[in-house]
Amino acid sequence: xxxxxxxxxxxxxxxxxxxxxxxxxxxxxxxxxxxxxxxxxxxxxxxxxxxxxxxxxxxxxxxxxxxxxxxxxxxxxxxxxxxxxxxxxxxxxxxxxxxxxxxxxxxxxxxxxxxxxxxxxxxxxxxxxxxxxxxxxxxxxxxxxxxxxxxxxxxxxxxxxxxxxxxxxxxxxxxxxxxxxxxxxxxxxxxxxxxxxxxxxxxxxxxxxxxxxxxxxxxxxxxxxxxxxxxxxxxxxxxxxxxxxxxxxxxxxxxxxxxxxxxxxxxxxxxxxxxxxxxxxxxxxxxxxxxxxxxxxxxxxxxxxxxxxxxxxxxxxxxxxxxxxxxxxxxxxxxxxxxxxxx
Ligand code: ASP
Numbered sequence: 001x002x003x004x005x006x007x008x009x010x011x012x013x014x015x016x017x018x019x020x021x022x023x024x025x026x027x028x029x030x031x032x033x034x035x036x037x038x039x040x041x042x043x044x045x046x047x048x049x050x051x052x053x054x055x056x057x058x059x060x061x062x063x064x065x066x067x068x069x070x071x072x073x074x075x076x077x078x079x080x081x082x083x084x085x086x087x088x089x090x091x092x093x094x095x096x097x098x099x100x101x102x103x104x105x106x107x108x109x110x111x112x113x114x115x116x117x118x119x120x121x122x123x124x125x126x127x128x129x130x131x132x133x134x135x136x137x138x139x140x141x142x143x144x145x146x147x148x149x150x151x152x153x154x155x156x157x158x159x160x161x162x163x164x165x166x167x168x169x170x171x172x173x174x175x176x177x178x179x180x181x182x183x184x185x186x187x188x189x190x191x192x193x194x195x196x197x198x199x200x201x202x203x204x205x206x207x208x209x210x211x212x213x214x215x216x217x218x219x220x221x222x223x224x225x226x227x228x229x230x231x232x233x234x235x236x237x238x239x240x241x242x243x244x245x246x247x248x249x250x251x252x253x254x255x256x257x258x259x260x261x262x263x264x265x266x267x268x269x270x271x272x273x274x275x276x277x278x279x280x281x282x283x284x285x286x287x288x289x290x291x292x293x294x295x296x297x298x299x300x301x302x303x304x305x306x307x308x309x310x311x312x313x314x315x316x317x318x319x320x321x322x323x324x325x326x327x328x329x330x331x332x333x334x335x336x337x338x339x340x341x342x343x
Contacts, residue, residue, distance in 0.1 A: 017099040017155035019062040020092045021147075022085065023048035025072040026106030028143035030135030039184070041135040043073035043106055051104065051136065055144045061203065062100075062155040074106025074113075079227045082116055086223050093123035100126040100154030104147065107131040107180055107188055110166065114175035115317045118164035119324055119343060122217045126159035129166045129175070133186050142169065142186050149200040156205040162197065163215035171196045174211050176343075179314055181290070192291035193312065213343055225327035230254035232315050234288055235265045241272030248275075254282040254322045258315040263287050263294035270301065277306035282326060282336055286310035286318045296337065308336045 023029065025044025029051060032041035048066040058064050069088060070081050085103065092098045105113055114129050121127055130150035132143030150167040153159050164175035168189050177191035191197075198207035229252040233243045247255055255276060259265045263285035265273065277283045285307050287294050296302055296309040310318040318340070325339045 016061070016063045018097055019064050019100045019102055019151050019154045020098050021048060021052065021064055021066040021102045021104065021151070022069045022088055022092075023051065023066065023104045024070040024074070024081065024085070024106070026074050026104060026108075026110075026131050027135055028104050028106075028130070028132035028146065029071065030132075031137045032135050033137075035137055035139045038134050038138050041137070043135075044071040046136050047071075048104070051143065051147060054136065055148050057148055058151055061148065061152050064151060072106070074109040077106075077109045077113065082113065083223060085113070085117070086120060089117070089121055089123070089127060093121075093125045093127075098125070100128065100151075100156075100159065102147070102150045102154045103127070103129045104150075105129050105131050107133060109316075110189075111175075111179050111314075112316050112320055114164055114166050114178060115313075116223070116320050116324075118175035118215045119219050119221045119321065120216075120223045121164060124161045124216065126154045126156065126162070127164045128154045128159065129164070130168055133182075133184065133188050145170075152200050152203060153205055158205055158207050162207070163211045165197070167200055170199055170201050172198045172200055172205070172207070176211070176213060176215070176317075177312075179290070179317075193293075215343070219343060220328050221324040222328070223324070225324075228253040228323055228326040230256065230282075230319050230323045230326070232256045232258060232319055233269070234258040234315075235260050235269050237266075239266040239269040241268055244269065244272035244276055248279060248281060252281060253326050254284065254319075256284045256286055256310070256315045256318045256322060258288040259285050259294070260288060262292075263309060265301070270305070273307070274301075274305040277333075282308065282322060282331075282333075284308045284310050284318050284322055284336075284340070286313060286315040288315070290314070296341075302333075302337075306333055308333055308340055311340050313340070
């Protein structure tokens, strides 16, 4: 609805929206001894109160309350932290005096947490992740403006019902689409093929499209069902079957393969994966290319070998969906394929 898709915050007599910030660490909370240093710093060492204090403009956008949920480098993200985040989000979202939630996160695994929350959070209130590429101590640190943008989006009516969002570098991405595409650039995220949902700048939030695939309350997924073991292997020149055989012997429930091109797999690796599928391991074909999608078609080995194609999900996001689908009791290949075609 055109009338609903923009929000500008401005001085008015209306009470400010109330936004909770959940801090988990990351580079946005990173610090280096030297302001010229943008690598080799320690992530997750600056407390959320200090992050908020660096952005006085927040006071004009929302009544903000903050919690330090964790202080980690997001490479060390684990299932207990996902469970903790989900519990905090559900408790806060159920409160009438909270209008939106912001999560500060490391950039490295942000796309995994964002998609996991997108599929499991049961609220229409905005849940918005943000991060930074430069530590808080850096010249031109990007964290403060990203935090202001995320709170502005979380405070916006237009963000309701759009699923989990990521506000980064003035852009608003859907959690399903966003991927990290640079190891160092400030503009480190993209939503390949489909583009961003909209933008946030100077207090104005504008959505230019909506999310089509079901998310949040419209999915059957629940992190309380546990975390089935799902691992990722890659295909490359001279790939062997060693990793797959070891994973099957270890009892994994699923394997995502980061294939070449349109999810093609080296013959040796493919033979091992076909055997794994025969033994009841769910095998999902994704691509290591970084953009595009993995087609399910006649030429692909899915039907003959019992594989599922990941569509436009990268291997890391495909793993998130496969864990949730297996935990929801989805086992049959056609049922799993439907999940990948739907979410
Ligand atoms: N380098 C990472 C970041 O950009 C550290 C992390 O992911 O926590 O936030």
